[in-house]
Amino acid sequence: MTIKELIEENIAQKEDCNLCRESSIEVGEKTEYGAVIISRIGKGLEDGWFATISPKTGSNPEKDFSIQLMSFAHLTHFAQLAKYPELAKNYGVLFSKVSMAMAQIMAEENPEFKPIVESKELGTSMATYGKCTNWGEKKEHLHIKVFPFKGNIGQPYTVDSSFGRKEAFEDPKTKEKFVKMKPVTKVVLSKERFEQLSKKLIGILSDVEQ
Numbered sequence: 001m002t003i004k005e006l007i008e009e010n011i012a013q014k015e016d017c018n019l020c021r022e023s024s025i026e027v028g029e030k031t032e033y034g035a036v037i038i039s040r041i042g043k044g045l046e047d048g049w050f051a052t053i054s055p056k057t058g059s060n061p062e063k064d065f066s067i068q069l070m071s072f073a074h075l076t077h078f079a080q081l082a083k084y085p086e087l088a089k090n091y092g093v094l095f096s097k098v099s100m101a102m103a104q105i106m107a108e109e110n111p112e113f114k115p116i117v118e119s120k121e122l123g124t125s126m127a128t129y130g131k132c133t134n135w136g137e138k139k140e141h142l143h144i145k146v147f148p149f150k151g152n153i154g155q156p157y158t159v160d161s162s163f164g165r166k167e168a169f170e171d172p173k174t175k176e177k178f179v180k181m182k183p184v185t186k187v188v189l190s191k192e193r194f195e196q197l198s199k200k201l202i203g204i205l206s207d208v209e210q
Contacts (some may be wrong), residue, residue: 109125
């Protein structure tokens with residue numbers, strides 16, 4: 001058995017996939033979840049991506065927001081991008097544009113913004129998160145999140161060297177070691193801020209090739 005079967009899987013859209021359904025929604029319109037489409041690039045399954053702003057955030061709803069990137073095609077694994085060069089190319093284009101748009105808004109909302117700041121609190125810190133698997137139970141439409149890396153969602157993650165420096169505790173019963181982290185709860189953005197951010201992002205990203 002080789003990886004070829006995974007790479008060459010059928011990437012046709014699926015009726016029961018909400019992200020496949022969202023791929024046909026126009027910029028400015030809302031998804032079933034309540035997210036707003038802020039940008040689209042490409043024409044079809046082999047080159048198309050779209051981005052949404054979520055109506056919720058895992059951090060401060062007055063300052064933060066989250067953007068998600070998804071393919072038109074029902075991709076389920078990062079490795080599948082290798083078969084579609086235009087799809088890989090347009091992912092890079094949209095990811096870079098979305099990152100720039102998020103950074104621009106964060107900078108505009110921070111009166112003390114400058115290229116290099118002296119403290120973590122003033123930083124225009126961002127992170128991206130995505131995962132994929134061929135484990136049937138969790139094999140789903142590929143989606144990548146981009147978000148401000150601060151507050152409760154700015155905690156060191158398992159792949160960060162700083163995570164390894166966190167104090168370890170031991171469960172007295174199981175003797176298993178663990179580290180403490182602050183809980184993350186999704187909070188709804190106010191209607192005014194959500195609409196403001198949606199319009200702002202659409203404007204900034206309007207030069208992305210459709």
